[in-house]
Amino acid sequence: MVKIRFEDVVKIFGNNPKTALEMLKQGKNKDEILEKTKHVIGVNKASFEVNEGEIFVVMGLSGSGKSTLIRCINRLIDVTSGSIFIDGEDITKMNKEELTALRRKKMGMVFQKFALLPNRTIQENVQYGLEIQGVDIETQIKKAREALDLVGLKGWYDSYPHELSGGMQQRVGLARALAVEPDILLMDEAFSALDPLIRKEMQDELLDLQNKMNKTIIFITHDLDEALKIGDRIALMKDGEIVQIGTPEDILNNPNNDYVARFVEDVDVSKVLTAEDIMIKPVTIDYKKDGCRVGLRKMEKEGVSNLFVIDRSRKLIGYVVADDLSELVKKGESNIEPAIQKEIPTVSPDTKLTNIFHLIAESRVPVAVVDEDNTLKGIIIRGSVISGLVRGGGEDVS
Amino acid sequence: MLAKLPVGDAVEASIDFLTDNFRFIFRGVSSVFEIFLNGLEGLLLLIPAFIFIIAISALAFKLAGKPVAIFTLAGLFLVYNLELWEPAMSTLAMVLSATFVSIIFGVPLGILSAKKEKFRRIIMPILDFMQTMPAFVYLIPAISFFGMGKVPGLFATVIFAIPPSIRLTSLGIQQVPEDLVEAADAFGSTSMQKLTKVQIPLAMKTIMAGINQTIMLSLSMVVISAMIGAGGLGREVWMGIQRLWIGTAFEGGLAVVILAMVLDKLTQSVSK
Numbered sequence A: 001m002v003k004i005r006f007e008d009v010v011k012i013f014g015n016n017p018k019t020a021l022e023m024l025k026q027g028k029n030k031d032e033i034l035e036k037t038k039h040v041i042g043v044n045k046a047s048f049e050v051n052e053g054e055i056f057v058v059m060g061l062s063g064s065g066k067s068t069l070i071r072c073i074n075r076l077i078d079v080t081s082g083s084i085f086i087d088g089e090d091i092t093k094m095n096k097e098e099l100t101a102l103r104r105k106k107m108g109m110v111f112q113k114f115a116l117l118p119n120r121t122i123q124e125n126v127q128y129g130l131e132i133q134g135v136d137i138e139t140q141i142k143k144a145r146e147a148l149d150l151v152g153l154k155g156w157y158d159s160y161p162h163e164l165s166g167g168m169q170q171r172v173g174l175a176r177a178l179a180v181e182p183d184i185l186l187m188d189e190a191f192s193a194l195d196p197l198i199r200k201e202m203q204d205e206l207l208d209l210q211n212k213m214n215k216t217i218i219f220i221t222h223d224l225d226e227a228l229k230i231g232d233r234i235a236l237m238k239d240g241e242i243v244q245i246g247t248p249e250d251i252l253n254n255p256n257n258d259y260v261a262r263f264v265e266d267v268d269v270s271k272v273l274t275a276e277d278i279m280i281k282p283v284t285i286d287y288k289k290d291g292c293r294v295g296l297r298k299m300e301k302e303g304v305s306n307l308f309v310i311d312r313s314r315k316l317i318g319y320v321v322a323d324d325l326s327e328l329v330k331k332g333e334s335n336i337e338p339a340i341q342k343e344i345p346t347v348s349p350d351t352k353l354t355n356i357f358h359l360i361a362e363s364r365v366p367v368a369v370v371d372e373d374n375t376l377k378g379i380i381i382r383g384s385v386i387s388g389l390v391r392g393g394g395e396d397v398s
Numbered sequence B: 001m002l003a004k005l006p007v008g009d010a011v012e013a014s015i016d017f018l019t020d021n022f023r024f025i026f027r028g029v030s031s032v033f034e035i036f037l038n039g040l041e042g043l044l045l046l047i048p049a050f051i052f053i054i055a056i057s058a059l060a061f062k063l064a065g066k067p068v069a070i071f072t073l074a075g076l077f078l079v080y081n082l083e084l085w086e087p088a089m090s091t092l093a094m095v096l097s098a099t100f101v102s103i104i105f106g107v108p109l110g111i112l113s114a115k116k117e118k119f120r121r122i123i124m125p126i127l128d129f130m131q132t133m134p135a136f137v138y139l140i141p142a143i144s145f146f147g148m149g150k151v152p153g154l155f156a157t158v159i160f161a162i163p164p165s166i167r168l169t170s171l172g173i174q175q176v177p178e179d180l181v182e183a184a185d186a187f188g189s190t191s192m193q194k195l196t197k198v199q200i201p202l203a204m205k206t207i208m209a210g211i212n213q214t215i216m217l218s219l220s221m222v223v224i225s226a227m228i229g230a231g232g233l234g235r236e237v238w239m240g241i242q243r244l245w246i247g248t249a250f251e252g253g254l255a256v257v258i259l260a261m262v263l264d265k266l267t268q269s270v271s272k
């Protein structure tokens, strides 16, 4: 179900965005408009949908408009034109009271620099959202503590923010957002200020929490590794424009312009690519139907020295090598059955590339990619791993 | 040659206009403040000097530590010993009232100027003007509006002393980190909730520093406002100067300094 929908959202910073908006419609770019009108394009005609329960990552370089985009969702920034629908309701048309209610009930926000009140204890910080709603104090305390327990800060209730490490402070930030039980979590570079190790820990924990909570999360980052790790889908922004939206795999394998490609270049692809991405089409032989001679002919034609043996429904049986088949032909045998070797390394399509390297290194034969039903999907040979790393994806296996 | 511009005439005319047309308002305001000032002074004098001195010293001990407490004890006792207790309480009543009025008007104006850039652009030059103008000049409209006595003294003192309250409140609110204000908004705070739960608490230190300066400036007006009959320690000094009673003038001045130092230390420790 669609939770959030952007429709042609434009945000222009400046006092008189009319001219700038007109130029934008004529297809002028950010720099041209800045030069002519001194108005800055924050978001340029963004249209997309975010589904309920999804982690939607917005990624882009600094200044690409990510913060502006996320702030349009709770109207910390008002859009210049376009509409944003949340649960089907156009929030750009809401009046002050409706907006306040929306912010209180539907959304929680987590900030890059934590934004905790230094004069309040951890618990009082987490109570904030409930306090301003006029929730009674017992409920405030109960919910605040539950939220703190959830993020692993049991017992820190009465400490002050400055007594906590960065990672812990951001847990408080997260707890504060969760305490109001929102449908939507807005996270603007929430982990960017943290050390790499803590950051990784927080990412894992967010994914963990998300498994339990199933919120709709808009997560902003300028770090592709982070985006790939936690995003169900990723939107890439440049100069206020969304240049590509897709699953992590889509983005990596088919970057649709140079900007995306450059982003993708320095990712450690092996962490993200899976067996499915780099497998190639195997040359196969059906052991009921084909005999030794057919097999040898196939090998000659395809330039390979082994064949994968499958049955009618493409279930993997094993493999045969050329020498064994010639041997059988010499003996006058036509059935390939005696030559079939059944010891063969297999992986599932979603196995990460990092976990495939050692199999490839240890095995003389290609690694077979099979699904739960043992259906042969493809094979991985040494060469395809290397080329997969270089190209950031495999060839089509259909 | 250009003719002399009638700046002075214009000011005089507008002050005359205000006095003539709003006399009843000034009269009303005047009597309210008169009652207030006298009441506060009477209240302060109602407390026996010794109890007052010990209470303030104890407060100083609690807020600012032993050295300040000892200074307070010795200083206030000296004021008493010099037989200046009564004018000192009169001056204290004036300073407290001026500070009170400055806070009542200054803090909201400061908040407004922090929130509205347009207002800030108007009020900041006015504050500069108010602070650079020699303090004596304020005596003139004060007398025109309120006649002689304590109330014009209070008026002149407030005009002179209010700028830091406005300025530092505005500064303090503006200095509250942007992301904390954003967080308050993001969770659906009303403007009032944002102000009372986030902005004012976080600006408190700076606001208190402004109030401290306001108190100090009010004390520096004591002698000047005595010239229009505000009484208190200022009168001792002013009288001493006029009659060349150097000793009297000095004793009065010393008492002002003691009061200033005690108030400064106390308010500073509150703002920490």
Ligand SMILES: Nc1ncnc2c1ncn2[C@@H]1O[C@H](COP(=O)(O)OP(=O)(O)O)[C@@H](O)[C@H]1O
Pocket: A013, A014, A040, A041, A042, A060, A061, A062, A063, A064, A065, A066, A067, A068, A069
């Ligand atoms: N309040 C503002 N006034 C003018 N320009 C702004 C304002 N906020 C952001 N911008 C500009 O909008 C663009 C997008 O900024 P931002 O959304 O903060 O980018 P990001 O979060 O991706 O770093 C930048 O060019 C920035 O300079």
Ligand SMILES: [Mg+2]
Pocket: A066, A067, A068, A189
């Ligand atoms: Mg940003």
